[in-house]
Amino acid sequence: MKNYLDIALIITSIALIISVILQSKGVGLGGLTGGDSGGVFTARRGIEKTLFYITIGLSALFFVLIITLVVVS
Secondary structure (H helix, E strand, O other), X not given: OHHHHHHHHHHXXXXXXXXXXXXXXXXXXXXHOOOXXXXXXOOXXXXXXXXXXXXXXXXXXXXXXXXXXXXXX
């Protein structure tokens, strides 16, 4: 059981990292390192909104997996 949780945690972690990186739209490498993009915040539409909800779901799944792994251990 612990091995399956570890594998699920690794996959969830990688997916969460990718979804957070993909949310940095059009800001280049400077935005990934904390640089100011100078952009204006706009409403999320289409794929941005979907990616935002996927990131929230992945973070909730990550939290549940961590708690489950602590309880099982």
